[in-house]
Amino acid sequence: MKSFKKLFTSKSKTHSPASSFKIGGMGSLKVLDVIPSPEDDSEKLKKAFQGLGTDEDEIIMILGHRDASQRKQIRETYQQLYNESLIDALNSELSGDFRTAVILWTYDPSERDARLANGALKSKKKGVKQLEIIVEMSCASSPQHLVAVRQAYCSLFDCSLEEAIAASVSMPLKKVLLGLVTSYRYDKELVDMDVANLEADRLHEAIKTKELAHDDVVYILSTRNFHQLRTTFECYRKKYGNPIDKDIMKSGKGDLESLLRMVILCIDSPEKHFAEVVGTSIIGLGTDEDSLTRAIVTRAEIDMMKVRGEYFNIYKSNLDDAVIGDTSGDYRKFLVTLLGGKM
Amino acid sequence: MKSFKKLFTSKSKTHSPASSFKIGGMGSLKVLDVIPSPEDDSEKLKKAFQGLGTDEDEIIMILGHRDASQRKQIRETYQQLYNESLIDALNSELSGDFRTAVILWTYDPSERDARLANGALKSKKKGVKQLEIIVEMSCASSPQHLVAVRQAYCSLFDCSLEEAIAASVSMPLKKVLLGLVTSYRYDKELVDMDVANLEADRLHEAIKTKELAHDDVVYILSTRNFHQLRTTFECYRKKYGNPIDKDIMKSGKGDLESLLRMVILCIDSPEKHFAEVVGTSIIGLGTDEDSLTRAIVTRAEIDMMKVRGEYFNIYKSNLDDAVIGDTSGDYRKFLVTLLGGKM
Known part of the structure; x- marks a missing residue:
């Protein structure tokens, strides 16, 4: 061996x-x-x-x-x-x-994500779930990767990713997604506590006044670096008592709230987001193979060990066992291989 | 020799x-x-x-x-x-x-333009003229170059270019510049005449109603590919009788109008823009060496032959002679060298 x-x-x-x-x-x-x-x-x-x-x-x-x-x-x-x-x-x-x-x-x-994004935007299925890949590549990937996906998108299809989003997503989701995909975030660990405090307040005000697609919210979530944003979210929790994603979901049950929760989760804890993607794709009747495949294929080289841990925290069961139980044949063998298991 | x-x-x-x-x-x-x-x-x-x-x-x-x-x-x-x-x-x-x-x-x-942009944003001099470099790298450069500048900016300074713009430029110029620098335009020659027609109308409406910083205007100017935009501007001229930049300047004399004129000129005819930069830096009392240097240094490898032609069209005189007449010493020798002349 x-x-x-x-x-x-x-x-x-x-x-x-x-x-x-x-x-x-x-x-x-x-x-x-x-x-x-x-x-x-x-x-x-x-x-x-x-x-x-x-x-x-x-x-x-x-x-x-x-x-x-x-x-x-x-x-x-x-x-x-x-x-x-x-x-x-x-x-x-x-x-x-x-x-x-x-x-x-x-x-x-980069080509993979460009094709996934194109598939999502061209799909007849509409809704926030469809847009997951776009949030993931903007908020749970490096700025270099996001730019490479945008380049690949222009090479493969006959418009830019931004034009494709603008043509097939309606407001206010369009505004948020356009902000996210055009970002090139600062990629070093640098946090300004004053900014975190101010922007936690600004986000709280936007949630309170139900102005979730306000320019300031889009600017903060799509421009600040990941370390800064995690500190801002932590500030929010300390000042206002609840995690910000919980407060957003309490403020409404629409697509915009779901999208922003996804954005925050991808920034704050990509492994938790992907554990949820795997869990949601498996739990209940039938399996959402597209989501399961996407989560495992895109994270096997990045943070799947952490996703596994988060999966256990959330579902009190083993991710690998869940995948084995819900899939079959060569598809199962392949996913298990990417998960680092034996064939 | x-x-x-x-x-x-x-x-x-x-x-x-x-x-x-x-x-x-x-x-x-x-x-x-x-x-x-x-x-x-x-x-x-x-x-x-x-x-x-x-x-x-x-x-x-x-x-x-x-x-x-x-x-x-x-x-x-x-x-x-x-x-x-x-x-x-x-x-x-x-x-x-x-x-x-x-x-x-x-x-x-890319480092050069990142440093020039940083200098412009940190400068005590305010106004549209200062922001020229940011428009040039967004509207008169390739999408690859713009991304490279954003990467260089993050490496050299302690925030992203977008954050620096948001911190030092006020609305509505901020909104336009943020749209421009975050673009990654489709870079093949592909024009949709229907889009050109529709967007010429939309731009005309925005000029008529004096809503020059409307989301649609920013979206069109910062997202569409250069070929598409040139066709849109041509459509505008045919439908409404005037070049769009002229109509913008007729609609008001503020900073926003000047900025948008600069954007349109950089997209429509970068060589004309740079001929104007050289001309403006030379004509009148004293020389604006920073602008003159920037224009020659940034375009010597790109389109200076065309800038020279446009300079002659606009000023009915020779660009090289003008540079020689307005500079001296080693500085003059160096610029003349970049212009392809003999020392």
């Missing part, structure tokens, strides 16, 4: 979100100590696609144990060797939720 | 604004066909700093004939060889407007 090591995101030097991401701490992805060459991986993948039936286990074994920069090399090498896109090959060889998960995982993270 | 070749920006492959810039066409900078190594250049610069007096001609001959990526290599090599920053050395060896110009030229373009 080959030995696995945990992939700690801070060790990588590339500019993938896995490396530049500073909020989270550790992913669940396990990569081999010694990684085969991208040529070897590409050849094995090609073989797995050929012959009678597809060798799903081999695909999971390879792609499910490579980090973002390794997957990028495999994509490029596969294209060179076979003059065929790896994504296209996966698309024609796999099916169902397994296909969706493997393809999302194989994309470059 | 060594032969010079024109530096055509589209040939370079780096991500400097010179290369990724798609609006302009051609710079005035002349680089040698065969460039000495960065080690040679660094040694010559070091020698130029040593001994009795500084050899300004040598500094101009070297730095004034290197493009952004070559200057970057020289900066890095100089630091390695002498354990000293080239910028610091220039700062202690040179003086006056010559020093300012050489240092701005030597910085990485």
Whole structure:
């Protein structure tokens, strides 16, 4: 048995979100100590696609144990060797939720999120739940990643992400989302207590007067750095007795309140947000595979170890067991692999 | 005499604004066909700093004939060889407007613009003229360059560019500038005539009702791609008889009107804007060296050939002659070098 090591995101030097991401701490992805060459991986993948039936286990074994920069090399090498896109090959060889998960995982993270955002904006399903990916990439990702997603969006589609949001989301959600996606937050740990105090007051006033989409609220939530905002939320709690997200939900039950709660949770505790996404997708009748896939694929290299912990805190049960219990087949195998479990 | 070749920006492959810039066409900078190594250049610069007096001609001959990526290599090599920053050395060896110009030229373009923006925002002089650099980097630069400036701003100073604008510019200019600097415009040539028609009408209505800082105006000017906006302005002119910037200036004489005129000019014809910056800095009593330096340093690698043409159209005189007539000494020599003239 080959030995696995945990992939700690801070060790990588590339500019993938896995490396530049500073909020989270550790992913669940396990990569081999010694990684085969991208040529070897590409050849094995090609073989797995050929012959009678597809060798799903081999695909999971390879792609499910490579980090973002390794997957990028495999994509490029596969294209060179076979003059065929790896994504296209996966698309024609796999099916169902397994296909969706493997393809999302194989994309470059910025392209993945641009495609997810595009899907969300073009979807016939409307509502705040649909917009989750846009909040996540704005409030639970690094500013570098957000900019890379905006660049990818312009490359892939025929307008900017902002134009797509403006065209398909109505006010006041549009205003909040436009503020969020255009941000490039200061990314060092620097907190001004006076600002935290003043802005906690301003947020409280906006909640009290039910002006949740006021310019000031949008400015604060979309411009201040994450450390500053966490301090502002803490200030709010100390001064006004309740967590700010609770007060927002008490002030109304509309889409704007739900969106702002999501924004605050993503900023304050991304791991809690993603634990809720996993929990909500599993609990109750049926499974929301799209949300479950998105949460695991996007966080496996970032902070899945923390998401697991938060999941236990919230649901008093094990995230991995819940995923195993609610999924099946190759899809289950693949998710469990990304969660760092054995196949 | 060594032969010079024109530096055509589209040939370079780096991500400097010179290369990724798609609006302009051609710079005035002349680089040698065969460039000495960065080690040679660094040694010559070091020698130029040593001994009795500084050899300004040598500094101009070297730095004034290197493009952004070559200057970057020289900066890095100089630091390695002498354990000293080239910028610091220039700062202690040179003086006056010559020093300012050489240092701005030597910085990485994104750092240069971040520092210029910081200087503008921190300046005691207030008014629209001060904010020119922020409009230029948002409306007369590529989206990649604007993002690079925002990244540089966060690295150099203790807040984001947006926070700095919000802290030192008051409404309604603040609202317009925040919209502009947070944009990441679609960067391919794609125009929707229906959108152009609709938005020309919307802009006309805003001018008529004197609601120039309306959300829609800010959204249109800060989100639409440059090609789309030029078509919208052309639509406006055809439908309403006047160029939109003229109608804006007829609607009022305040700062907001001046700012919006600047925005429109930078989008519609950056070369015309910069010709005006040069002209305004020279014409009348005294010279505004800061503006003159900024215009020449920032556009020498982008579209100075076009700026020269526009200057002639507007002022019926030669830009180079005007610069020569209004400057002196090493400062003059350096600007003339960037303009592609002989020393």
